[in-house]
Amino acid sequence: MSVLVYVEQAEGKFKKSVFEAVSYAKAIADQQSTNLSAISIGDVAESELKELGKYGASKVLNVSADQLKTFVNQAYASVIAAAASKESADIVVLSNSFSGKGLAPRIAVKLEAGLADGAVELPSTDGKFSVKKTAFSGKAFAITELTSANKVIALNPNAFGVKENATDASIENFAADIKQSDLGTVIKDIVRATDKVSLPDAELVVSAGRGLKGPENWGMIEELAGLLGAATACSKPVSDADWRPHSEHVGQTGIAISPNLYIAIGISGAIQHLAGVSSSKVIVVINKDPEAPFFKVADYGIVGDAFEVVPKLIEALKAHKG
Numbered sequence: 001m002s003v004l005v006y007v008e009q010a011e012g013k014f015k016k017s018v019f020e021a022v023s024y025a026k027a028i029a030d031q032q033s034t035n036l037s038a039i040s041i042g043d044v045a046e047s048e049l050k051e052l053g054k055y056g057a058s059k060v061l062n063v064s065a066d067q068l069k070t071f072v073n074q075a076y077a078s079v080i081a082a083a084a085s086k087e088s089a090d091i092v093v094l095s096n097s098f099s100g101k102g103l104a105p106r107i108a109v110k111l112e113a114g115l116a117d118g119a120v121e122l123p124s125t126d127g128k129f130s131v132k133k134t135a136f137s138g139k140a141f142a143i144t145e146l147t148s149a150n151k152v153i154a155l156n157p158n159a160f161g162v163k164e165n166a167t168d169a170s171i172e173n174f175a176a177d178i179k180q181s182d183l184g185t186v187i188k189d190i191v192r193a194t195d196k197v198s199l200p201d202a203e204l205v206v207s208a209g210r211g212l213k214g215p216e217n218w219g220m221i222e223e224l225a226g227l228l229g230a231a232t233a234c235s236k237p238v239s240d241a242d243w244r245p246h247s248e249h250v251g252q253t254g255i256a257i258s259p260n261l262y263i264a265i266g267i268s269g270a271i272q273h274l275a276g277v278s279s280s281k282v283i284v285v286i287n288k289d290p291e292a293p294f295f296k297v298a299d300y301g302i303v304g305d306a307f308e309v310v311p312k313l314i315e316a317l318k319a320h321k322g
């Protein structure tokens, strides 16, 4: 028995959500009085792999194969399942990120495991293995009992936090057997359509709604996002009206995100919008209506006209940077 955590990398680096998943997996390993191993797929420098020890991984399996240089759902799931068997891991943890959402059910099928995706807390320790997870597009929580021998848990970003737990991680190369049948669809090359921060992975997001009145007013939103190094997002009516691209639509019917900071400008805070953003760590709301529902879930609120508040924020950020 042990715990295995999949550590997703992007261009050879681990994101904060990975360190959070490792911290969470380490806490589960401690609950179960067992060890934590990690599996990394792709080209990652040894110094970066060693970083995982800081959060409690005592061993890192490193898979570096030409066929796995870009993300392939089926093949990655097979490799992670093989690593779980090698480590005798009965619990596999990963981040409920964009790719984690595709991987978690595939790993669960391969390991004949019960799945809790969107976990927000550690499993209970009352004799049952129950996990609190989000349900109904984040509008409710469900307590899911996993009764199978193997278990897969996908942790929602920003649900647990990063916790240091200094361990000396050993690095081991893992030559996984890659089946041709897992390589049916292979990404040959990724050409970025924009050099802006990608929304599903963004740590900071500046989002705006119908309160902005029209697409011609997005200049200040872009400028604020640029100064913060943030991605831009919008409410559904804004993308429906083609003021912004559909790829920016967040919420129940759009992308669900959990950034560290979500700034909502001229967005009312309808339940369908909140479903996709309410698990953000810090929410800042700028709205001229003090009764706007968004203020109920805001950590910080500014009651004011976006056309006055946003330029002042931009000015203050420029002064701070300068």
Ligand SMILES: Cc1cc2nc3c(=O)[nH]c(=O)nc-3n(C[C@H](O)[C@H](O)[C@H](O)COP(=O)(O)OP(=O)(O)OC[C@H]3O[C@@H](n4cnc5c(N)ncnc54)[C@H](O)[C@@H]3O)c2cc1C
Pocket: 208, 209, 210, 211, 212, 234, 235, 236, 237, 238, 249, 250, 251, 252, 253, 254, 265, 266, 267, 268, 269, 270, 271, 272, 273, 276, 286, 287, 288, 289, 292, 304, 305, 306, 307
């Ligand atoms: C099945 C279904 C699924 C849906 N899915 C989604 C979804 O995924 N995502 C989503 O966003 N919506 C979704 N919706 C729509 C949702 O119900 C709301 O209609 C929508 O979120 C409202 O968008 P908004 O807040 O931009 O616009 P509005 O509701 O029009 O709100 C505009 C806000 O801007 C404020 N404002 C106006 N002028 C200013 C100013 N000058 N300065 C500051 N504030 C100002 C107003 O006070 C108001 O609060 C869905 C609806 C349904 C029925």
